[in-house]
Amino acid sequence: MSEVQAKRAVGRPPRLERETIVATARRVLEEEGVHALSMRRLAKEVGSTPRALYHHVRDKDELLLLVLAGMAASAPRPELPTAPRDRIYVIALHIHDMLQRLPWVVEVLGLGHVTDKGALWMVEEIVNSAIECGLAPREAIRAYRVIWLYIYGDLAVHAAIDRRASEGGEAEHRRPLPDMLTPDDAATLPRLTALGPQWNEVANVCDVPNGLHAVIDGLLARGAGA
Amino acid sequence: MSEVQAKRAVGRPPRLERETIVATARRVLEEEGVHALSMRRLAKEVGSTPRALYHHVRDKDELLLLVLAGMAASAPRPELPTAPRDRIYVIALHIHDMLQRLPWVVEVLGLGHVTDKGALWMVEEIVNSAIECGLAPREAIRAYRVIWLYIYGDLAVHAAIDRRASEGGEAEHRRPLPDMLTPDDAATLPRLTALGPQWNEVANVCDVPNGLHAVIDGLLARGAGA
DNA sequence: ACCTGAACACCGTTCAAGT
DNA sequence: ACCTGAACACCGTTCAAGT
Secondary structure (H helix, E strand, C coil): CCHHHHHCCCCCCCCCCHHHHHHHHHHHHHHHCHHHCCHHHHHHHCCCCHHHHCCCCCCHHHHHHHHHCCCHHHCCCCCCCCCHHHHHHHHHHHHHHHHHCCHHHHHHHCCCCCCCHHHHHHHHHHHHHHHHCCCCHHHHHHHHHHHHHHHHHHHHHHHHHHHHHHHCCCCCCCCCCHHHCCHHHHCCCHHHHHHHHHHHHHHCCCCHHHHHHHHHHHHHHHHHHC | CCHHHHHCCCCCCCCCCHHHHHHHHHHHHHHHCHHHCCHHHHHHHCCCCHHHHCCCCCCHHHHHHHHHCCCHHHCCCCCCCCCHHHHHHHHHHHHHHHHHCCHHHHHHHCCCCCCCHHHHHHHHHHHHHHHHCCCCHHHHHHHHHHHHHHHHHHHHHHHHHHHHHHHCCCCCCCCCCHHHCCHHHHCCCHHHHHHHHHHHHHHCCCCHHHHHHHHHHHHHHHHHHC
16 A cells, blocks of 8 residues: 555556667567567557656657677577688578568668677678688678678568568469560560569579579689689 | 630540650659659649549549550660670569669559569569579579568668658657667677677668679579479 | 656547538 | 548657655
8 A cells, every 4th residue: 555556556666678679679569570560569568658658768859779799699600611611601591591580670770870889790701701711801792792791681681572562362463473474475575484483483492592602702703823 | 715625725525545645644653753653743733623534534543554565665675795694684684683773663562563564674583584594484483572572661761761851850760770770788688799780881882783793603502403 | 856648749540511 | 522620649859846
């Protein structure tokens, strides 16, 4: 019957913690994606009001940044081969596979924030390995960037496709390229018309392992050849 | 003084045309980007009400699709070299440079819609050239995809950075990777710490021409070697 | 210091009428 | 058939108070 219990039946008054906000935001992101996370929704989720959140984070951007911080640290590190060329491949594929399982992270990264600092060891490792393979430091940085952009491109495109698939019901658009070809196009686009069925077959299989091999070989060959 | 002029001082009554809506939407996109285009804003821009727009387009997605249609047709085609390997490079770079000047197109593509049909000749050309270089049709499709994902990754990352730069005022975050390294990190990330100044130098220059050369070489070598 | 309720200036989309 | 005004169910963020 004290003034504390007058507010709630049990325990201490529920002072909102920054950590609670961030953890709840992460949960919503994991369960429903970035589109489901709004400040108002989050306020309800933690049993508070929108305004109260702004007492603990500057704005929504800072909140997303806080959610991202330390994500990489919680992921398991892969075993690394000793050959530097293989090390690049294994790390690159690891980055891809890890992020593919966490589509919301890609969506947040897509907003243009920095990378989580805990992920930098992978950058360090790739750049180091590239130098070990004979690339100049400058070329090694460039090589890392090409690899990252390829990975990011794949994740972004797949995220967009998945988003669309889960949202749109019937939707005539979003067809996988060759389905939009009419017989008329046989004249101007003979190859794509002929390839038609094979296209989807190839496009629906994840080609990143193969792609990475090719990209890495190309990058190392150019550096070493010079 | 006729009943026509009673509504407006000049000309015929302004029945809203689908074409007007799409053209106005394109103008807003070009001038202010995808974030500025809302159905309400667009309604004001064409001097009508939000509801009226839904008489001419199913929803916002269909509108964006219509804006995209025929974009590629209006772009100039580059002169193509005769050597197939060079043709791949020239087309790939052309795609990149074209889209870099039209950031709103990338933002719309990022929503997961189909590619503009008028752009398919470039896909056809790349796939054909790859086959001419000795790749099996399957490999040629894969090669095209790797090239596209690299280009798209570069455009998406740069679009995100630019968006952030134009929005956020001072914003402590959005620093270009090595600035976030403290002296403490020298132990765990020696190479990145040492590379510090060089990183920005390399990252701020567009490396896509170099990157494409490496990627294409890697893709063709793998196909031809098998 | 931390919280609430109400508000400001927006969204995409749809209902019920108007002509 | 095509349009309007008002509404529904949302946004991020901030003002003016409350304790």
